[in-house]
Amino acid sequence: MAIWCADLALDRWRHSEGCQRGEGTDAAPLALITETAHGPRIDAVNQAARAHGIARAMMLADARTLCPTIEVRPSDPAGDLAFLERLAIWAQRWGPWSAIDPSDGLLVDVTAVAHLFGGERRMLADVEARCAARGLHIRTAIGPTAGAAWALAHYAGQAAILDPEDDVSARLADLPVAALRLDNDVLLVLKRLGLKRLGDLAGIEEGRDRKGHNDIRGRDAIHRRFRNRKSPAANPLVRMDQLLGRVPEPLLPVVPITAPMVQRRLVEPIRHRQLLDTVVADLAEDMARTLEARGEGARRLQLGMWRVDGEVLTRDLEMAAATRDPSHICRLFADRLDDIDAGFGIEMLRLRASWSQPLALDQSDLEAAAEQHGTSLAACMDRLTTRLGRDAVQRPVPRASHIPERAQSWQPPLEPEPAEQHQLAFHTRPLKLLDRPERISVLYAAPEGYPRRFSWRGQVCEVARVEGPERIAPEWWREKGSTRLRDYYRIEDEAGRRYWIYRNGLPTDGRGGMPDWYLQGLFA
Known part of the structure; x- marks a missing residue:
């Protein structure tokens, strides 16, 4: 299923301004602009601006000649991408995974899930209703391939559905070649060759020319012209094969990743450094427990402090190696909090691990506690080995092999693991x-x-x-x-x-x- 957000930048801007489509902001011509080396360029326009002939990619100076009263606001491409990523995660209510389409849209895998919504028509109606409630102007379509769904959403009207049993080539023959998601220079070449519709390109692929006669060159003629173009967006043959399902099209799903975060809301604001260090130590202990539960260690930490007057103070740390040692975290933050101005007081603190890595558990605490009582893990192993035998006490070590009986071996408990061995990822295997x-x-x-x-x-x-x-x-x-x-x-x-x-x-x-x-x- 393809979901095309036709006015993504404007819809997100309306959402940030707290207004809905059709309200006062749409009555006057409005454009979102980006500063370039040659002056401001238009990234998005509303319907009132389109009525004056203003289009995307036009320079603002040219747009003002058409409509001197046009209002402009700065665009935010990074914010639009972040909004689209959140939208892709939200869209997984209709399928197991979703991917971002570079042209302000989403691709959702809806294989064998339409019956959960009462059929494909009802599922598309649910998509449109939920997106409309969020203030998004969208166009949707369902097709047997990602390319077919994209082409239908952009050029075949609203809520188009193409069944896998249908003749995909015949159903999409009247769509323009731009439905293949090609670069502009490739579209220009195809236009000069007289290939304006998908049916024209499919005819040449089958060995027919534009007059319907047999053409012995067929697909080879197009292949020779575009054989040096490696990108799928620069090769119409690759895009046509992807659209018809002849070759697979790899897509990158959006996977939500939640960063570990702990916070403290204080009953009364604090102003003194000693109290601040105490709260930071509590946050470090909470973060250590959170990271240990995930089997991870922090590489980058961000401490946010909310003052009573609304100002937010932040301090960042980046470690050379993953860690979840609370004392180490507190020592590093101690040098970064000397210039903190608490003002009338800090009422909330939040510690967030924006970058974390897997970190295995160790027994250093156990060894240290044993040393205090006059024994150690090594001494315990020596006693067990002497009493039970040399081969009675061993530990499993992973080996770099996918054969089950070779995936692990046994070695003495305190010997280090071989540095060249790496544990491989397998399917579920018995203990x-x-x-x-x-x-x-x-x-x-x-x-x-x-x-x-x-x-x-x-x-x-x-x-x-x-x-x-x-x-x-x-x-x-x-x-x-x-x-x-x-x-x-x-x-x-x-x-x-x-x-x-x-x-x-x-x-x-x-x-x-x-x-x-x-x-x-x-x-x-």
């Missing part, structure tokens, strides 16, 4: 892995199908739920070429027990007979 995968007998509908029943250790288990497969290829650099790949399944039997099994190989891989099944892990 308990068997020492060796055990072969099982599996009943399935087809060799490549889901398991229905399996026998393990003399017990027959009926499969109730199946999730998978997760395909894991062999490590070609250390194994023989005849090693077969694995398809892992997370299954649950009728008693609620959960297992991790895999099929070793495929029936058609040419590396042996029928594949064998193994059980490798148990879920809690």
Whole structure:
């Protein structure tokens, strides 16, 4: 689904001014301008200014010749982008993810969710009603691809819907080539070639010229003209393939990230430095607990102080490494608070970690406490090793391998981890892995199908739920070429027990007979 905010800059400006569309601000010609090296340039105009012939990208001096009484306000592109990012997160009520369209719009994945709103028509009506309540003038469309939805929203009218079963090329044939989201210089070249509609470009792709005769050059003629253009927006063939779904179009979803933040609202304003240091220490303790719960450490902190007269004082810190040590944070802020003018008092303080990084837990506090009582973690490990044996006390260490039985190894508890090893990100895996995968007998509908029943250790288990497969290829650099790949399944039997099994190989891989099944892990 494409949502095009036709007047995004003006709608956001109206929102900041506290007025609605159609009120007094729209009666007089109005333009939002940006200062350039050649003078002010117009970024957006309202309907009254359009009636005088004023358009976007026009210089303000030229616009004043058409309408001397035009009012101007400064534009804010950064604010518009931030507003669009917030709008993209809000639009995820209609789909699992959304992406920003550079032309002041959004693209929302609505695959298999329209029935939750009563159909696609009702979903578009809900989008329009909710956006209108927020003061946004939008145009919406739904298509089988992001390019088709964008083209419909911009050039096919309001609330257009294109089903995947329809002939996309025929339905969009009358739209201008600008619907392909091309650069202006590319549109100029296509216009000079006489290619003004998508149908003209599709005809040449199929090997027909503009008169309907066969053209042996076809797609190659356009390819030779634009073969040196790497960007999709500069190559009409790539854009046409994306619009028709021949090639995928990568989109970057907007992911909301909440910055850790703690604050204190004071019963009475404070003015003295000693009280300020006490509140900052409390905020540092709260921030440390918040970061520890997230498994992160702060790289950049911002302390905001609200005075009684409404002024906000801020102090920023940026650390060389991620930390959540309260005492360290307080020491750094102590040097930044000497010039604070509390005025009539500070009534609220807020500490925010605008930049944080993953930070693993450590046992430094445990070691320090043990030293105070005359013992240590190393001494404890020595006693256990002497009493139970050298190999009885070990700890798991992640290894850089995607094969489950090689993803971790065991080493003495106090030895450092190898610096060259990195833990890889996997799908959900069980906490308990068997020492060796055990072969099982599996009943399935087809060799490549889901398991229905399996026998393990003399017990027959009926499969109730199946999730998978997760395909894991062999490590070609250390194994023989005849090693077969694995398809892992997370299954649950009728008693609620959960297992991790895999099929070793495929029936058609040419590396042996029928594949064998193994059980490798148990879920809690």
